[in-house]
Amino acid sequence: MSIKGFNSRAVHGGELYIPEIGNVTTPIFEDSTYKYPNNSKDIIADNTSKSTFLYSRWGNPTVQSFEGKYRSLEKTEYAVAFSTGMGAITATVLSIMKSGDRMLAINVLYGQTYYFFARKLKSYGINVDMVSVEDMNNLNIEKKDYKMIYIESIPNPLMDVLDIKKIGAYCRKNNIILIVDATFASPFNQTPVDFGADIIIHSGTKYIGGHSDVLVGVVGCNDNKYYSGIVDMRKTLGASPDAFQAYLAYRGLKTLGLRMERHNSNGLKIAQFLESSDKIVEVYYPGLKSGKYYEIAKDNLRGFGGMISFKLKGGIEESHKFIQNLEIPMPAVSLGGVESLITIPAETTHSEMTGEERKKSGITDNLIRLSVGIEDYEDLENDLYQALNKI
Structure with a gap:
């Protein structure tokens, strides 16, 4: 068989x-x-x-x-x-x-x-x-x-x-x-x-x-x-x-298939929630219909995953305050785990690039990367909401 x-x-x-x-x-x-x-x-x-x-x-x-x-x-x-x-x-x-x-x-x-x-x-x-x-x-x-x-x-x-x-x-x-x-x-x-x-x-x-x-x-x-x-x-x-x-x-x-179904579901809903916030300048997620690459994503992907990046209004201080007020996503590098993780790429994953290289790549100090885990969606949304309201 x-x-x-x-x-x-x-x-x-x-x-x-x-x-x-x-x-x-x-x-x-x-x-x-x-x-x-x-x-x-x-x-x-x-x-x-x-x-x-x-x-x-x-x-x-x-x-x-x-x-x-x-x-x-x-x-x-x-x-x-x-x-x-x-x-x-x-x-x-x-x-x-x-x-x-x-x-x-x-x-x-x-x-x-x-x-x-x-x-x-x-x-x-x-x-x-x-x-x-x-x-x-x-x-x-x-x-x-x-x-x-x-x-x-x-x-x-x-x-x-x-x-x-x-x-x-x-x-x-x-x-x-x-x-x-x-x-x-x-x-x-x-x-x-x-x-x-x-x-x-x-x-x-x-x-x-x-x-x-x-x-x-x-x-x-x-x-x-x-x-x-x-x-x-x-x-x-x-x-x-x-x-x-x-x-x-x-x-x-x-369990990759089972986990990815949840990552895909949570990721899309969180991206849509963040996009609706007046505290956020822009959201980067393949599954957003408003996104620059949405049509390409539909043609090349079966699901859009749990990785989201977004730019907060303000600079590095606002980004730090937002992350510090979160209760569920842990400030850490890496991604793809069952738990949600959050980081500022300019300080972590892309810190070895020069400031000019980051600027050319669009990696600003207010860019935040969120790896959405498999927690209950309602808990994730409520946590993001309260942290955004404290900025």
């Missing part, structure tokens, strides 16, 4: 069942090394080598189970897990780009990704050009010698939406590798491989893990050439996740 439903695949995909034990869930294999050679008749092979497991930096059964579950949801043939999302990003890019190559990225990215592209890659002789989301969506791309285009499907922190369908078609036509960081969408709301993406990256710390208790990254692709290169770079950089990290992410994936 072929299991098709998202939640069914989330529960049953990638499971490691051992008949001699009769386990219901994948065990945590905290092994650093394994018997080698293993001449047992029915071995479970390490996907990275197609042979017996040898060393957990290379491959681990629990990690492999997480990768299998992720593959079933992302609809890719291959998956590689990492110790962090940045581990996934750096290893993937470095496995493909070489000195003298040129890549194109959007200029609104997760702060550490922006830092890696704008500062570090140049020292390796890799040329990085950046354009606005609008120019990327309109394919205002001057150079034609790009080896790679890198985008976030919903860029952090302004919640624009990339037209992956259009960009994917362009990349296929021009033989350009398309990498999509789809962290803010999650595999529940979007599968970029359907739109022509070659490689999909997630910070599994966010929606995939879903409980703010794990650091993990994961990459999916359909081409063995990319897969082999990424696996080799993971081994070389030592960015493999340990078994317990992988287990927490594997467990988080089982």
Whole structure:
């Protein structure tokens, strides 16, 4: 029987069942090394080598189970897990780009990704050009010698939406590798491989893990050439996740669909509530009909997620006062957990950008990013309402 439903695949995909034990869930294999050679008749092979497991930096059964579950949801043939999302990003890019190559990225990215592209890659002789989301969506791309285009499907922190369908078609036509960081969408709301993406990256710390208790990254692709290169770079950089990290992410994936339904519902209603407040200048959320990217979002997303950014009237002092008066959202970085989190990107996630870089990207001091959790909507709205009234 072929299991098709998202939640069914989330529960049953990638499971490691051992008949001699009769386990219901994948065990945590905290092994650093394994018997080698293993001449047992029915071995479970390490996907990275197609042979017996040898060393957990290379491959681990629990990690492999997480990768299998992720593959079933992302609809890719291959998956590689990492110790962090940045581990996934750096290893993937470095496995493909070489000195003298040129890549194109959007200029609104997760702060550490922006830092890696704008500062570090140049020292390796890799040329990085950046354009606005609008120019990327309109394919205002001057150079034609790009080896790679890198985008976030919903860029952090302004919640624009990339037209992956259009960009994917362009990349296929021009033989350009398309990498999509789809962290803010999650595999529940979007599968970029359907739109022509070659490689999909997630910070599994966010929606995939879903409980703010794990650091993990994961990459999916359909081409063995990319897969082999990424696996080799993971081994070389030592960015493999340990078994317990992988287990927490594997467990988080089982409820991803259920959680995302609530994130989507709460996110849309909170965005609409904030938009109606006279204390707020502007709200950034893919699902708002008044939003600049709403039509693109409808065409590229199945749901709009729980990430909202908005600008309060006033400056940094008003932003601090608002956050301090909240009772439910906790002031903290990261996102995608069951609990609501709130932060000021200029002070946290994008603090490594210069003031001029933030200004060009629209990241002002009064910009606040809210990760809406799965709490009861009425409680969230009431809390936001009372905090806004105290400004």
